[in-house]
Amino acid sequence: MSVDADPEEELTIVGDPSTEKQALDHGLSAQEFAEILRLMNRAPNLTELGVFSAMWNEHCSYKSSKLWLRKLPSDGRHVICGPGENAGVVDIGGGLAAVFKMESHNHPSYIEPYQGAATGVGGSLRDVFTMGARPVANVNALRFGAPDHEKTKHLVSGVVAGIGGYGNCVGVPTIAGEVTFHPRYNGNILVNAMTVGIAPADRIFYSAADGIGNPVVYVGSKTGRDGIHGASMASAEFDDATEEKRPTVQVGDPFTEKLLIEACLELMDEDAIIAIQDMGAAGLTSSSVEMAAKGGVGIELVLDRVPQRETGMTAYELMLSESQERMLMILRPGSEAQAKAIFDKWDLDFAVIGETTDTNHLVLIHEDDCVGAIPLSALADAAPVYDRPYEAPPALSPIMGRDVSEAMPADEALRTLMASPSLASRRWVWEQYDNTVMGDTLQIPGGDAGVVRVHGTRKGLAVTSDSTPRYCAAGPLDGGRQAVAEAWRNLIAVGATPLAITNCLNFGNPERPDVMGQFVYCLEGMAEAAHALRFPVVSGNVSLYNETNGRSILPTPTIGGLGLIDDIDLMMTLAFKAEDEDILLLGRTDGHFGQSLYLALLAGREDGAPPPVDLAQEARVGHFVHRLIRDRLVTAVHDVSDGGVAVAIGEMALAGAVGASLTPDLETMDLPLAALLFAEDQARYCVTVPAQLTETVLAEAADEAVPVTRLGKTGRNSIDIAGCASLSLEALRASHEDWLPKLMSGAL
Amino acid sequence: MKAGVIVFPASNCDRDAAVTLAHVTGQSVTMVWHKETALPQLDLVVIPGGFSYGDYLRPGAMAARSPIMRAVVEAAERGVRVLGICNGFQILTEIGLLPGVLMRNAGLTFVSRTVGLTVGTERSPFTRRYARGERLHVPIAHHEGNYLADSETLDRLEEEDRIAFRYTDNPNGSARDIAGILGADRNVLGMMPHPERAADAALGSTDGWRLFAGLVEELQ
Numbered sequence: 017m018s019v020d021a022d023p024e025e026e027l028t029i030v031g032d033p034s035t036e037k038q039a040l041d042h043g044l045s046a047q048e049f050a051e052i053l054r055l056m057n058r059a060p061n062l063t064e065l066g067v068f069s070a071m072w073n074e075h076c077s078y079k080s081s082k083l084w085l086r087k088l089p090s091d092g093r094h095v096i097c098g099p100g101e102n103a104g105v106v107d108i109g110g111g112l113a114a115v116f117k118m119e120s121h122n123h124p125s126y127i128e129p130y131q132g133a134a135t136g137v138g139g140s141l142r143d144v145f146t147m148g149a150r151p152v153a154n155v156n157a158l159r160f161g162a163p164d165h166e167k168t169k170h171l172v173s174g175v176v177a178g179i180g181g182y183g184n185c186v187g188v189p190t191i192a193g194e195v196t197f198h199p200r201y202n203g204n205i206l207v208n209a210m211t212v213g214i215a216p217a218d219r220i221f222y223s224a225a226d227g228i229g230n231p232v233v234y235v236g237s238k239t240g241r242d243g244i245h246g247a248s249m250a251s252a253e254f255d256d257a258t259e260e261k262r263p264t265v266q267v268g269d270p271f272t273e274k275l276l277i278e279a280c281l282e283l284m285d286e287d288a289i290i291a292i293q294d295m296g297a298a299g300l301t302s303s304s305v306e307m308a309a310k311g312g313v314g315i316e317l318v319l320d321r322v323p324q325r326e327t328g329m330t331a332y333e334l335m336l337s338e339s340q341e342r343m344l345m346i347l348r349p350g351s352e353a354q355a356k357a358i359f360d361k362w363d364l365d366f367a368v369i370g371e372t373t374d375t376n377h378l379v380l381i382h383e384d385d386c387v388g389a390i391p392l393s394a395l396a397d398a399a400p401v402y403d404r405p406y407e408a409p410p411a412l413s414p415i416m417g418r419d420v421s422e423a424m425p426a427d428e429a430l431r432t433l434m435a436s437p438s439l440a441s442r443r444w445v446w447e448q449y450d451n452t453v454m455g456d457t458l459q460i461p462g463g464d465a466g467v468v469r470v471h472g473t474r475k476g477l478a479v480t481s482d483s484t485p486r487y488c489a490a491g492p493l494d495g496g497r498q499a500v501a502e503a504w505r506n507l508i509a510v511g512a513t514p515l516a517i518t519n520c521l522n523f524g525n526p527e528r529p530d531v532m533g534q535f536v537y538c539l540e541g542m543a544e545a546a547h548a549l550r551f552p553v554v555s556g557n558v559s560l561y562n563e564t565n566g567r568s569i570l571p572t573p574t575i576g577g578l579g580l581i582d583d584i585d586l587m588m589t590l591a592f593k594a595e596d597e598d599i600l601l602l603g604r605t606d607g608h609f610g611q612s613l614y615l616a617l618l619a620g621r622e623d624g625a626p627p628p629v630d631l632a633q634e635a636r637v638g639h640f641v642h643r644l645i646r647d648r649l650v651t652a653v654h655d656v657s658d659g660g661v662a663v664a665i666g667e668m669a670l671a672g673a674v675g676a677s678l679t680p681d682l683e684t685m686d687l688p689l690a691a692l693l694f695a696e697d698q699a700r701y702c703v704t705v706p707a708q709l710t711e712t713v714l715a716e717a718a719d720e721a722v723p724v725t726r727l728g729k730t731g732r733n734s735i736d737i738a739g740c741a742s743l744s745l746e747a748l749r750a751s752h753e754d755w756l757p758k759l760m761s762g763a764l
Numbered sequence: 765m766k767a768g769v770i771v772f773p774a775s776n777c778d779r780d781a782a783v784t785l786a787h788v789t790g791q792s793v794t795m796v797w798h799k800e801t802a803l804p805q806l807d808l809v810v811i812p813g814g815f816s817y818g819d820y821l822r823p824g825a826m827a828a829r830s831p832i833m834r835a836v837v838e839a840a841e842r843g844v845r846v847l848g849i850c851n852g853f854q855i856l857t858e859i860g861l862l863p864g865v866l867m868r869n870a871g872l873t874f875v876s877r878t879v880g881l882t883v884g885t886e887r888s889p890f891t892r893r894y895a896r897g898e899r900l901h902v903p904i905a906h907h908e909g910n911y912l913a914d915s916e917t918l919d920r921l922e923e924e925d926r927i928a929f930r931y932t933d934n935p936n937g938s939a940r941d942i943a944g945i946l947g948a949d950r951n952v953l954g955m956m957p958h959p960e961r962a963a964d965a966a967l968g969s970t971d972g973w974r975l976f977a978g979l980v981e982e983l984q
Contacts (some may be wrong), residue, residue, distance in 0.1 A: 180874045184905070185815040187776020271818025274774040363773065448874045450905040452961045453813075455780035469966065584966060 027379070027386040031061030038062065042069035048400060055394040063332045063380065064388045067395065070298035070336055071305055074560050077399040080526035081558045084536055087543045092552040094515050096217060102143040102294065103213075104554025105220055106516045108580050112470065113217040114477055115149035118157075118210035118518040118576040119296075120559035124265045125207040129174025133207050134182040134268035135340050140211040141186060142294035143555075145277050146343065148221040148284050149213025152454060153468050154183045154190040156209045157481040157520070157574045158445075161202030163437045163759055168197070171205055172445075173760060178268075179209070180448040185270035186277065189457050190449035191466025192479050194574075197437045198486070203564025208520040210576040212479055214470060221284060223293040225311030225346045225372050230290060232304070232315060232370040233352070235359050236276050236342040238325035242266050243299070243338025272341040272364070279362040280343065288351035295342040301335045303344040304370075305378055309396035311346075314375035319382040323365040331382040346372060406532035409492050415615070415624035417607030417691025423618035426693055427740040430662045431751055433694075436617045439659050440755035462671065463590050464509040464655055467581065476581035478512035484658070485570035487626035490611045492534045496541025496573060497629035498698060503577030504549045505655040508638045509701060511588040511645045512579025514549065519556040519575050524568025526560050534571040535560075541629075542573060548631035549638075551577070588645045590654035592672030592730045597651060598710045599676060601661055601725040602717065603637045603700030607691030613659045614694035627696050634699040640722045641701050649709050649716075656700040661727070662693035662737075664702045669735055670749050677736045678728040685725065692725070693737070704730055765980045767808040768794040770836065772827050777813035777849065777960065784960040785810065788976040798830045807983055808845045809836055811852030813905075813958060823866065823908045824854030833859055845889055845979060846952045850906055853944070853954030862947055862954045863921070864913030869906070870937025876905040878969065880932035881943055881957060885925045888946050890953045893978035900971035902957040904935060904943075909956040911938035911945075921945055928953055 039049035042065060052068050053059060060068060074080060090098035096113055097105035103117035121136025137154060144151050156179055161168050172195075183190050188211070243266035283289060291311065293303040300322070308315035319334045329337075347355055352368060359366035373379070378395065380388035423429060433439050446461035458476055459467035465480040482503040488495030500517065507514040519542070524531040546553055562569040581587050609615055610624025644650045652672065656664045669676050680692055705713050717724045734742045758764045767785040771778045782793040785808075794804055798816075803809065816827035827833065833855070840846045840861055848856040856862045869875055878901050883894040894900070913921070918940055921927055929944040936956075944955025959972025 177873070184874060184876075184907075185774065185776075185818065187774075187814060269818070271774050271815065271820065274776065274815070447877050450874070450876045452876065452903045452958070452967070453776055453780070453905060455783055455961055455964070455967065458966060 027389055029061065029389055030385045030387055031063060033059030034062050034065040038065060042066065043073055044069050048072060051400065055398055061388065063335060064390055066332050066336050067301050067388065067390060070301045071395045072399050075297050076302050078558055079400050080402050080404050080560060081521065082401050083403055084539045087539060088553040089543060089546050090552050090554055092516060092550060095552055095554055097220065098554045099556060101222055102146045104516060104518055105147065106554060106578065107217055108470065108475065110473060111217055113215050113220060114212055114578055115144050115147045115215055116210065116212040116518055116576065116578055117143040117555045118208055118520045118574065119143065119557050120520045120522060121207045121209065122205065122522065122559050122562055125175055126205050128265040129171050130178035131265055131267050133175040133178030135266045136207050136209040137179055137182040138268045138270065138273050138340055139296050140209040141188065141273060142296065144211045144213035145280055146221065146292055146294045147215065148219050149215035150281060151188045151211050151213040151277065153212040153466060153477065153479055154188050154209065155466065155479050155481050155576060156190065156193040157483065158195045159201045159206035159572060160197050161205065162199040163197050165199065165202045169760060175207055176445050176448050182268055182270040184450040186274045187453050189451050189453050189468065190446065191451055191457055191468060192461055192481060193446065194481050195442050195445050198570060200570045204562045204569050206522050206569065206572055208574045210481060210518060212477060212578060219284065221289060221292050223291050223307050223310055225291045225307040225313050227290065228313060228372055228374045230349055230372045231347050231352055231368045232317065232372065233345045233347050233355065234322060234342065234367045234369045235345065235364055237269060237272050237339055238323040238365055239334060239337045239339045240325040241329065241333055241337060244333060244336045266338045266340050268340050275362040275364055276341055276343065279359050279364055283355055283358050286354060288347050288355050289345055290348055291346040293344050295344055297338065299336060299338050305392060305395045307344065307346060308378065309392045314373035314377045314392065315370060316373050316379040316381065317370035319380060321367050321369040323367050331380055331387040335380065404526050404532045405529045406536045407529040409533050409537055412490055412610065412625040414608060415610040417609065417688045417695060420609050420615065420690060422690050425740045426662065426689055426737045427743040429614065429618060429694065430666055430735065431743055431748055433613060433617060433659045433663055434666050434748060435751035435755050437755065438613050438617065439663060441753045442756065443753060444756040444760060458584060458587055459510060459589065464506040465512065467510055467587055469584055474583050476584045476587055478507050478510045478579040478581060480506040480577045481574060482506060482577065483572050483574045485572040486611050486622065488534065488538050488571040488573065491626045492537035492571060493541040494626050494629050496538035497545040497631065498626065499573050499575045500542050500545035500549065500551060501629050501634050501698060502657055503575040504551050505638060507577050507579030508642050509588065509653045509655045511586050512581045514551050514577060514579045516552050516554045517546065517575050517577050519553060519573060521556065521558045522562055522569065522572040522574065523560050524563045531568055538571055538573050545629065545631055549635055586646060588653045590652055590668050590671055592668050592674035592704060593651040595674060595731040597704040597706055597730045599665065599727040599730060600703050600705060600713065601700060601727050602641060602703060602722055604633065604723045605687060605692055605695060605697050605700065605725065607687055607695045608697050609695050612694065612696045627698050629698050636720065637699045637701065637722050640717065640720050644703065644713065649713050650703040650705055652704040654702050656702060660694040660696050661702060666735060666748060668702060669745055670752060673745065674730050675732040675734045675745055676728060676730050679738045680725060680727050765789045765807045765983050766791065766805065767810065768796050768804065768806040769810045769812055770796050770798060770832055772798045772814065772816035772830065774818055775812050775814035775816055777958065781810045781812045781849065781960045784963045784976060789980055796832060798832050801831045801835060803835045803839055806844060808847065808979055809839060811848040811855050813850030813852060816851055816855065823851060824858040827855045828858035837861060840952050843951050847890065848954040849958055849960065850956055853956055854908060856952065856954040861952050862945055863917045864911055866908050867910040867912055868908050869910050874907040875935050877935065878903045879935055879957065881929045882932055884927035884930055887925055888928060888950045888953065889979055889982045890975050891928055891978065892982060893974035899932065901969045902959055902962045902972055904957050906956055909936040909938065911942045913939065929955055929957065
């Protein structure tokens with residue numbers, strides 16, 4: 017490579033040198049500012065300082081998390097592209113690939129719930145179609161504060177309307193998700209949005225620029241002053257003055273996003289694009305820096321050419337705006353006219369705003385002056401990486417079945433749990449999302465995973481989102497393992513082969529050793545589970561500083577799992593299908609009650625160690641269930657998670673409108689009834705088997721060393737637990753369905 | 765039967781409609797861009813669901829003023845079958861091919877669910893394969909599906925047997941449970957439910973299939 021031309025020697029850079037105080041105001045530390053002075057050999061001007069602060073903040077640089085993220089396995093037989101690009105890519109056969117990514121939009125959603133959530137969906141969609149994929153499914157994981165907290169209703173209604181408002185308009189079905197409530201999110205909700213797309217496996221688009229003198233093209237919406245310093249905000253803690261930050265929240269325009277999807281996919285059919293990147297956090301700064309740095313080229317931008325919505329915007333504002341629905345592309349020279357014609361057709365802005373250079377610098381021109389020249393190596397590779405001190409989390413003792421006294425009869429306990437904020441139906445939420453647009457939805461929310469058919473084929477993609485934050489808080493190592501295992505289990509339960517995961521790692525302030533400890537141990541647990549279950553992590557996002565007034569959220573590593581169903585005739589659902597079938601519990605029950613919903617909701621105890629995760633057992637039971645589905649030996653499958661076996665049975669019964677009679681042989685099992693029904697041991701599934709096939713299933717389970725418990729039979733329209741009163745499905749359904757609509761209408 | 769689907773910016777059920785039509789008719793379906801001013805020779809024009817022009821101003825308001833819609837109105841007046849689904853129904857009321865308006869749902873939220881419908885009349889090219897009073901299950905997904913017209917208009921729709929579908933459990937506050945209505949000449953149908961999402965057994969319901977199959981049969 018030739019010696020770099022140094023533009024700093026040739027150009028006069030206008031603007032006063034910035035000060036350490038300005039750096040601190042931008043969220044940089046004094047040490048970081050000193051490092052910038054060293055790298056630049058001079059003090060940056062304000063625009064340059066803004067660029068550094070955007071690239072070096074936690075959100076863009078992963079400076080606290082990078083060391084630990086490397087531990088996550090990212091390779092696998094199906095993996096086409098792992099972390100580092102806009103989204104992960106896995107092979108799904110037939111010449112197609114699935115492209116998927118999860119993004120957090122926590123801080124903006126707390127400040128302005130509708131726009132914060134809407135733009136979160138927009139960002140995850142762009143990450144996917146940027147790589148050449150048509151988005152086919154959206155998923156979201158939402159964590160709110162206590163239901164009776166003064167802000168919760170406002171936040172729930174705003175976030176749900178925002179997600180719906182955006183996803184419904186762009187016409188991508190929302191097929192799965194989670195909504196939970198806990199007081200630890202009172203001042204800092206979590207909004208994690210995931211998108212899955214499908215692309216030709218040999219036509220994936222990447223972000224590394226290439227070549228010298230190639231046009232840098234801006235397409236999409238015009239740039240305004242919205243969202244300036246959004247990425248820095250996302251890297252700071254909240255306090256009571258947080259609402260003053262409202263001007264830093266971006267505003268979404270799903271109409272433009274829909275046009276942008278169609279225009280980009282149309283252009284991707286031509287041979288015009290060298291590299292493409294969406295303008296997400298830190299807008300033009302991060303997109304131009306990342307494309308240039310990845311490609312090992314320089315980049316020069318003439319900021320006057322950026323399409324602008326407001327007048328008098330400064331170079332600083334243009335570089336840091338987080339206006340939505342914008343993309344940056346490097347085109348093959350000579351293809352500009354062809355590309356422009358497509359964007360004209362869709363009435364979108366198209367502007368050549370610069371070119372790639374051989375300077376290895378980011379050079380910014382505004383009003384004929386050079387307003388910035390920064391070596392790209394300083395922005396990308398020299399960003400600090402911290403090995404933050406951390407504390408090992410305290411080890412808690414397990415709570416077993418014999419330690420727990422029965423709070424109430426089992427039928428009453430089941431009804432209470434299923435009507436509780438933790439387990440009540442989320443129908444009020446997901447009925448506000450279009451679940452069936454695109455005409456390929458095979459499973460809508462309410463099951464173990466959402467499923468869409470791969471358009472024009474007999475294949476299905478299964479998607480789920482999972483995390484159990486109370487487990488992660490009490491035992492980060494097992495909590496991390498469990499989050500991955502549960503996602504894997506949910507995919508198995510619908511008949512899919514789990515392929516890979518994306519994630520959003522939502523934690524508190526990493527500068528606190530106890531929070532850093534949660535992060536480190538959760539990641540260790542995730543890495544172990546991802547290894548053991550061959551479930552690599554191919555994309556993700558980290559959201560730290562989720563704290564308000566010094567109190568952090570529960571550690572919440574949200575796992576987005578993707579699985580493939582080879583033949584949709586072999587898709588499974590959780591609904592009971594017929595009367596008089598045998599209900600079997602697969603997997604071992606020891607009676608772990610630590611951190612269970614039974615203790616939390618019926619005894620007011622949030623204590624003990626979370627249930628341990630035996631990954632070998634997880635894999636063995638899961639592979640067995642997968643085979644039972646493939647061999648058509650089971651008619652319904654549901655994983656056992658929050659609330660234990662009884663809740664799993666309750667959900668299967670409500671979904672199928674068929675009841676169950678439970679008559680387990682407790683003496684042989686040597687377990688109290690409550691432990692069998694409500695403990696939260698892992699690696700378990702409830703299945704139904706037609707009576708004539710039961711002996712076959714039992715024999716095969718014995719061969720595979722998979723423990724089986726006969727729970728009872730399906731039938732009638734009630735749940736009848738031996739020794740308890742009959743619980744009618746009608747009554748159970750009413751209490752399960754009523755809670756959320758009542759909360760939202762103010763009736764609670 | 766030669767079918768065409770109008771494509772507005774941010775139509776999002778255009779592909780779904782085309783897939784179903786291609787399947788039912790066994791022929792390719794013509795996609796017509798909103799900036800066109802003339803329609804090709806068609807037996808059926810579908811105005812698909814979605815958020816044409818982002819639903820800005822009012823759902824359907826801007827689409828009703830787009831170049832292609834003048835040609836659609838002329839075609840309807842010549843007797844060509846015109847089917848407006850969801851946003852398409854909103855556009856047909858905006859342009860005056862159908863009476864009434866579609867207001868925000870009574871519950872004020874977007875509603876996505878499979879609803880029960882009863883067939884109001886078999887007397888139309890769209891409903892000829894159904895029996896009057898028959899119950900169907902078809903998905904809805906809309907924010908503005910609350911049908912309203914003055915009582916004279918509603919009475920006239922009933923007298924003229926122009927109510928094609930009614931909800932069995934009204935999800936949006938529509939007057940007289942109306943889910944779909946016919947134009948005076950019975951060749952224009954607007955409906956909020958999505959028959960194209962109920963035309964494939966894998967998706968759970970095939971109750972929408974006969975709407976399209978009836979159109980094909982009538983032309984044979």
